[in-house]
Structures are given as structure tokens and as C-alpha cells.
Amino acid sequence: MHNKTKLLIFASLLLAACSTDPMQEIPNRGDSAPEIETSDKICNTSDDAVAGSLIVKFGEEAIPSLEQNALNAAKTRSALTRSGIESVDDILNDLHVTSLERVFPEAGEHEARTRAAGLHRWYVLGFASEEDLDKAAERLADVAEISKVQFRTRLYRASDCKTYPFQATANGQTRALVTADFNDPNLFWQWHYINNADQAVATTSVAGADINVADAWKLTAGNPEVIVAIVDEGVKYTHPDLAANMWINPNPSPEYKNQDIHGWNFAADGPISWGQKGDSGHGTHVAGTVAAVNNNGIGVCGVAGGTGKGDGVRLMSCQIFSGDLTGDALVSSRAVKYAADHGASILQCSWGIKAGIYTSDNMFIKQSPMDYEALQYFAAQKNCEALDGGLIIFSAGNESTAMSGYPAGYRDYISVTSFSPDYLPANYTNYGSGCNIAAPGGETSGLSGGEKAGVLSTLCSETSNGADYGYMQGTSMACPHVSGVAALGLSYALEKGKRYSLDEFKTMLLTSVNEIDSRLGEGSKATIADVSIYRGKMGTGITDAYQLLMQIEGTPCLRVALGEVQLIPLTQHFGQGAEDLTYTDIQMSAKDMEKLGIKAAPKMYNGKLMIKCTKPGSAKIKVSAIAGGTKPGTGVVMGGMVITKEFAVIARSAGAANGGWL
Known part of the structure; x- marks a missing residue:
């Protein structure tokens, strides 16, 4: 080579x-x-x-x-x-x-x-x-x-690698539940993006059990300057829903026979492949979740797939599994180094060493030193103008074990757990120590919708009975949702001219979440005997694309539970004297009120914002108060200054107030 x-x-x-x-x-x-x-x-x-x-x-x-x-x-x-x-x-x-x-x-x-x-x-x-x-x-x-x-040491994909080819069926109810600006015909089956409690997916589906991306897409849907390295099986770069978003190497290298156009097959030391015996389409499925082309009139959507105008993030295929060739430390380290040297700013890794083999960061560093050094090399590179470093994201693993696998569990890398359309942990997900954030990974059995409760994305027709799309499950499928959300965040930061340190951006990503713990009281679901064991162990919460963009924009977020009148203190936004201020105006459009199912206009009550939302979603609200006195100053009357704050309201389902089982 x-x-x-x-x-x-x-x-x-x-x-x-x-x-x-x-x-x-x-x-x-x-x-x-x-x-x-x-x-x-x-x-x-x-x-x-x-x-x-x-x-x-x-x-x-x-x-x-x-x-x-x-x-x-x-x-x-x-x-x-x-x-x-x-x-x-x-x-x-x-x-x-x-x-x-x-x-x-x-x-x-x-x-x-x-x-x-x-x-x-x-x-x-x-x-x-x-x-x-x-x-x-x-x-x-x-x-x-x-x-x-x-x-x-050999590595393993964080999925059972079973695929369920997508079968197009007319479903008026499902179509009516999902509204978005994009024309991709099968977006309405992607509950993981927009979940409005579709009974065709699962009778236990919960509205808002998704990544809240629809409103984020109105602000940005991706930027080609952001490159995501898919370290996985080969990505089918000719796929009709991926081709336009594939990274193209501007300088193919003689070291790779001038054939590393979209990446390289490090397992077989040759061009990218995807249709051999032993391939499952895993890498193509993961890539589709990150950035399948949006608004192109075919197939499905990707989290950061753009608007159909060539503006999606770019996908680099760094292949470490090929047919019957299993990835290992040598292959994966070479792939990581290649990604770092060829411009990737996000490393998407749905694989790893099974949970329990390594139980501490020091053990990982000592026993996998070359892997560690390659990953640290990637983290040190500044390949995106919006980020001072490389962001490393791993799936937590599928052993149903109370700790993350590695490298995911290492303190500087993001480890992603998995939940299902019922807003509860997936039965296979790892959880606990080392796990940082949750995302939809689906559950293709045990829920009434069968494979429809899995994650729908792109597949390789060569290995899936001719189907270009299909369902899979696993923390493998959860991980690319977080990579896609991160890519959206970097895209928006580029548009806003913002630049962050690696630690700053990771902090924003891990705090742009909706809570899950209130749903994890005593109780069970069809595939889990006791969901309470996951409480406090799924990470900071469920990744939320819109909240991340709001953090980048500098707009505070107000999280509102559905179906209950909420009294939200505004102290952290208007200062310690917030409850004593005189509030003069609350502005929220009729369209946004309808979207969140708000029947009575929000108002201030005892210095707190009173609001009741009955539909999941996101919207903007402006609150005005008087700084100094009870009346604003006019030309003839001395008074205070009117100050106005804009907030993003994030309405999502939550468990009972006492944390009990719903």
C-alpha cells in the first residue's frame, strides 16, 4: 500500500x-x-x-x-x-x-x-x-x-447487525402525525426525528421521544465544511440518498493507489467496499442517520443532511470492517489517523471493546496504548473553524451492562446510550459508569410495531435483498444521532461566526438534553423487568438538536412538561430580583401557540412564567419587564427601562411529578 x-x-x-x-x-x-x-x-x-x-x-x-x-x-x-x-x-x-x-x-x-x-x-x-x-x-x-x-485485539460493532428492509406502505395516520418542511417520502417513519406517539410504530410510543430536530432544520440543516468520519463498515458512496453528501478527497494519495476518493478500506487495504459476504450495511445505515440527503424527494432524512441544495455535512468512509475481516486495533488506529489528517472534525464510532473488559481509563490507556494515542491525535486536530479540536463519539455498547464499553467509556470521549419510541431505555443498552448521553437506538422486537420501532436509515441493496432502506437497532444507531446533532451544532456555529474549545462544545452538547429520569420509576416494560435500574445512568438526558442550536445562538431554553400548568422561575435570566419585577408583555405567535397546543396565553404569575403545553415541540417566546420601578419611562414621566428576553420553549413529555411510573 x-x-x-x-x-x-x-x-x-x-x-x-x-x-x-x-x-x-x-x-x-x-x-x-x-x-x-x-x-x-x-x-x-x-x-x-x-x-x-x-x-x-x-x-x-x-x-x-x-x-x-x-x-x-x-x-x-x-x-x-x-x-x-x-x-x-x-x-x-x-x-x-x-x-x-x-x-x-x-x-x-x-x-x-x-x-x-x-x-x-x-x-x-x-x-x-x-x-x-x-x-x-x-x-x-x-x-x-x-x-x-x-x-x-478484535473490535465489534455495537449492533446485532440484523437488518429489516423497509417496505413502503400507505399509512394516512402516520403521515398526518408528522409535519416537516422536507419532502423525503419516508420521513414520517423516522420516529427518532419526530415522534408524535404514532401507534403504528408502537402502542407505547410517547410524543417527544425523539431528538427534536424539525425546528432545528429551520435554522440549519448542515454545512459541507463539517466532515464526519464514519469509522465502520464501508459507506455505499453510490447510494442515491448519500452520494451528494459524500466527502471527496481533493488530493488522492499514491499511498492509497490514488483510490481514496471518499475514504479507504483499512481492513482490506483497498478501496471502500460494501457488498461482500459478511457485510451488513452497518456503516451505510450509520452514515444515513448522520447525513442522508434531505429534501431530495426520495427515501429518508439525515440529521445533518442539508436542505437538498448541496449544503449537508460531508461523510468520510474510514472502513474498519470488511466482509469477514473483523476490525482490530491496527486497522481502527490507522482509520482514526487518516480521518485526522484528511479534515474530519467528528469521529463517528459505533463499535468498541465489550463492556467489562476495561473498567477504568488507566486500564484502557495501559492495555490499548496505540488506540489511545491515535484517538488523542485526532482530538488534537483543528479541522473545523468552529471547533478547536476533534470531537470523538462512541456507542456505549449492547451488553445490557451497567458500564460503558471502551473506548466509549474514556472520560474525554462521548459515550451514547439508547432508548426506544416508548421514551424508555432499550433492553440491550449499556448504562451507568462512563455513559454520557442518550439517543434513539430503537428496539426491533418487543414493541407492537416490530421492526418499525427500530431506526430507519439507508442500507446497501446488495446485502439487504435489494432494499436501499431499512431498520436496525443498537447503540450503533443511537451514536450517529449524537454525531449528527453535533454536526448541526458546528454548522450553525460556522454560520454565526462562533468558535469553541473542545471542552466548551462538549459541555453544550451534553447539556442540550431532555430529561428521561422522571420516567424511570418503579415499573417495567415488555422487554425490561425493572426500568428503575437505569435511573441516573443514561447520561445527562436525551440529545436535543434544537436546544444545542439555541445554546450556540445564545437563546436560553425553558423546558416545559406536557399536560401540566408550569410555573417557571426566571431568576437565572432576569436576575435574583426576578420575582419582584413588573412584567409588561409576553409575546408568542398564534402559530407557535397552536404548535405547542397552548390554549391559554402564557402569563406571569407571582414572578413566574405560567404556561401549559399539550403538544411536544419548540417555539420562541419574548418576555418584557421594567428595570427600575413599576412603570416605563416616557417623554413626560420618569420611569424604568423596558428590558426584553427571548427564550426557546422546549415542550416534552415527562414522568409523573413524584417520579412514579406512567
């Missing part, structure tokens, strides 16, 4: 400029360097690891010899199989190593930062699959020039 001559000549020129790896735990070897125990160098176990291959990290002092040896091999057009270091090559000879190459190829204009991060020190060895992995790792760890040895 790699242009070795280019790699090695460039690498030799950069040797003098190499920086120390900021994540290096061990000082460079020298006369005073401490010896490292062999057992400490072996990062993980060989359980469920790829045979015939190991990943090693060399000390910085070994790199000149390695790269000189690589230059010599390149001159004779032979594969690099030895390091040029006697103590290492003795072992490589015994293992009959047939390949030795950098994990992360020479990165051109990005090589300096690659080396500064220490990623140039990771190498992958290939040898016969019959070799004992553990013995090979022990021997390699016993030489001073190698600082880490990592097995290539």
Missing part, C-alpha cells in the same frame, strides 16, 4: 527535527535510563487477538537504525523485514518475520506532527500464524529498544 521510497526518504530528512513523544511513559534509553520489566511492556493479552501479527513501539533511539534499514530495503525494492538492530533482529529471525512496517505511513505535510505525537514509533510485524503469540510478545518485550508490545 505504501510508497516506501517516499516514506523513508522523507522520514530520514525529518530525523533531526523529531520531537519527543508527549505520551511517552519511559525516557529515551541511555546509560542512566531505568530498565523496564518485560511484563510491563506487554500491554494486553492475546485473548481474541489477530494471529501472526504483533504491534510494537520502539524507543526513539532505535528509530534511526530502523529508518536507515528501511531506506536500504527500498533501494533494492525489497520488503523491510529486519530492524538493523542486532538484539531485535535475532528475534525477528527466529520468528521468521516476513514484514515490518510503520503502523502509520509517512504523512506528507502532517509528518512533523505525526512524529511529535510519537506515532512514527509504532510498527507492525507479520509472521506465520502458527507462531505462539504470547511467546513472541515475551521475547520482543525482553529487548531494550522496544518499549511496548500490543496484541491486535
Whole structure:
């Protein structure tokens, strides 16, 4: 795959400029360097690891010899199989190593930062699959020039990968329930975007159990400058509902045979693919949720798919699962690095290591150091004018376990749990420690609508009986909703000329939510015996696209529960004296009142906003008060100043006031 001559000549020129790896735990070897125990160098176990291959990290002092040896091999057009270091090559000879190459190829204009991060020190060895992995790792760890040895642990999709092809059926009730400005004919089946308690989806559907995106689309529906890397199965870039939103590489690289037009298949080391035996359409389904083309008169909508005018966010396919080839640490790390170097600002990852294998951040860093370093490299890149860093979003996992899987559970990455159209956790979702936010992942069995209670998105006709659309379930399906909402947020920030630090944006994203805990009292649903075990463990709440845009806009949000008269204090908006102010006016359009099912006009009562909404939705309201006195100043009368605040009202279902089961 790699242009070795280019790699090695460039690498030799950069040797003098190499920086120390900021994540290096061990000082460079020298006369005073401490010896490292062999057992400490072996990062993980060989359980469920790829045979015939190991990943090693060399000390910085070994790199000149390695790269000189690589230059010599390149001159004779032979594969690099030895390091040029006697103590290492003795072992490589015994293992009959047939390949030795950098994990992360020479990165051109990005090589300096690659080396500064220490990623140039990771190498992958290939040898016969019959070799004992553990013995090979022990021997390699016993030489001073190698600082880490990592097995290539396999990764798994956060979904059962079952697909249910979409069958178009006329349903007047469903169509009438969903209104939107877009003309995509099957949007009305995407309850996860607009849920108005459609009984065809589930008799237990709850209005507002969605991501509240319809009103967000009126403000922005995506921006092509925002690139989302779909690290997954290959994305079908010819799909009629995805093609217009696919990222196009402006400079395809010889290292990828000039064929990395929309991304690369890192599992098979070739062009993106999606129709092989073993493929499920998982990556295409995920991509459709992020940015299927909106308002194009066909199929479905994507969260950040634009308005049909070429304005959706762009999808980069970084393929790590291909047919029967399972993703692993090597493949995923290469994909993450590629995304960072090619402009992605959001990393969409619906896969990981099963919950319970890693139980702390330190364990993840120690046992998956190369994965961690690649992810941190992505997080450090500033590929979007609105964000000082790369946003990493993972699915929490589907083991029904009270902790997130990893890398999702790491404190700097966003871990997404899953709920169903009944506004309750999905039976498979992980929850608890490490989980940050909830999104619709659906439930294709156990609810009355069957597969319709799953998530509807794009599929590959080659692997789904000719269907271009279909349903799937999983935290895999929840994760791209959050990635799409984040992409909408960055799109709106670009339009508003706003720029945020990574921490600032993550804080806004994780606080733009609707609560779920009030629904998790004592009780059950068809697929969960006791929903109360999820209380306080689904993350901050359910992701809300409109609320995120309001935060970016600077408009405060007032959250209102449906069906009850609410008295909302305005202290945090009008100051500590809010209850003593004289309020002069409340403005809300008749259209917005009708949309939220408001029969009686909102008013102020004892310094609080009194409002009752009977329909889920979002709308704007303006409240005016007098600053100083009880009357406004006029030309002839001294008085106070009229001040006005605009709010976004977010009306959503909530549980009973006592937190009991509904």
C-alpha cells in the first residue's frame, strides 16, 4: 500500500527535527535510563487477538537504525523485514518475520506532527500464524529498544447487525402525525426525528421521544465544511440518498493507489467496499442517520443532511470492517489517523471493546496504548473553524451492562446510550459508569410495531435483498444521532461566526438534553423487568438538536412538561430580583401557540412564567419587564427601562411529578 521510497526518504530528512513523544511513559534509553520489566511492556493479552501479527513501539533511539534499514530495503525494492538492530533482529529471525512496517505511513505535510505525537514509533510485524503469540510478545518485550508490545485485539460493532428492509406502505395516520418542511417520502417513519406517539410504530410510543430536530432544520440543516468520519463498515458512496453528501478527497494519495476518493478500506487495504459476504450495511445505515440527503424527494432524512441544495455535512468512509475481516486495533488506529489528517472534525464510532473488559481509563490507556494515542491525535486536530479540536463519539455498547464499553467509556470521549419510541431505555443498552448521553437506538422486537420501532436509515441493496432502506437497532444507531446533532451544532456555529474549545462544545452538547429520569420509576416494560435500574445512568438526558442550536445562538431554553400548568422561575435570566419585577408583555405567535397546543396565553404569575403545553415541540417566546420601578419611562414621566428576553420553549413529555411510573 505504501510508497516506501517516499516514506523513508522523507522520514530520514525529518530525523533531526523529531520531537519527543508527549505520551511517552519511559525516557529515551541511555546509560542512566531505568530498565523496564518485560511484563510491563506487554500491554494486553492475546485473548481474541489477530494471529501472526504483533504491534510494537520502539524507543526513539532505535528509530534511526530502523529508518536507515528501511531506506536500504527500498533501494533494492525489497520488503523491510529486519530492524538493523542486532538484539531485535535475532528475534525477528527466529520468528521468521516476513514484514515490518510503520503502523502509520509517512504523512506528507502532517509528518512533523505525526512524529511529535510519537506515532512514527509504532510498527507492525507479520509472521506465520502458527507462531505462539504470547511467546513472541515475551521475547520482543525482553529487548531494550522496544518499549511496548500490543496484541491486535478484535473490535465489534455495537449492533446485532440484523437488518429489516423497509417496505413502503400507505399509512394516512402516520403521515398526518408528522409535519416537516422536507419532502423525503419516508420521513414520517423516522420516529427518532419526530415522534408524535404514532401507534403504528408502537402502542407505547410517547410524543417527544425523539431528538427534536424539525425546528432545528429551520435554522440549519448542515454545512459541507463539517466532515464526519464514519469509522465502520464501508459507506455505499453510490447510494442515491448519500452520494451528494459524500466527502471527496481533493488530493488522492499514491499511498492509497490514488483510490481514496471518499475514504479507504483499512481492513482490506483497498478501496471502500460494501457488498461482500459478511457485510451488513452497518456503516451505510450509520452514515444515513448522520447525513442522508434531505429534501431530495426520495427515501429518508439525515440529521445533518442539508436542505437538498448541496449544503449537508460531508461523510468520510474510514472502513474498519470488511466482509469477514473483523476490525482490530491496527486497522481502527490507522482509520482514526487518516480521518485526522484528511479534515474530519467528528469521529463517528459505533463499535468498541465489550463492556467489562476495561473498567477504568488507566486500564484502557495501559492495555490499548496505540488506540489511545491515535484517538488523542485526532482530538488534537483543528479541522473545523468552529471547533478547536476533534470531537470523538462512541456507542456505549449492547451488553445490557451497567458500564460503558471502551473506548466509549474514556472520560474525554462521548459515550451514547439508547432508548426506544416508548421514551424508555432499550433492553440491550449499556448504562451507568462512563455513559454520557442518550439517543434513539430503537428496539426491533418487543414493541407492537416490530421492526418499525427500530431506526430507519439507508442500507446497501446488495446485502439487504435489494432494499436501499431499512431498520436496525443498537447503540450503533443511537451514536450517529449524537454525531449528527453535533454536526448541526458546528454548522450553525460556522454560520454565526462562533468558535469553541473542545471542552466548551462538549459541555453544550451534553447539556442540550431532555430529561428521561422522571420516567424511570418503579415499573417495567415488555422487554425490561425493572426500568428503575437505569435511573441516573443514561447520561445527562436525551440529545436535543434544537436546544444545542439555541445554546450556540445564545437563546436560553425553558423546558416545559406536557399536560401540566408550569410555573417557571426566571431568576437565572432576569436576575435574583426576578420575582419582584413588573412584567409588561409576553409575546408568542398564534402559530407557535397552536404548535405547542397552548390554549391559554402564557402569563406571569407571582414572578413566574405560567404556561401549559399539550403538544411536544419548540417555539420562541419574548418576555418584557421594567428595570427600575413599576412603570416605563416616557417623554413626560420618569420611569424604568423596558428590558426584553427571548427564550426557546422546549415542550416534552415527562414522568409523573413524584417520579412514579406512567
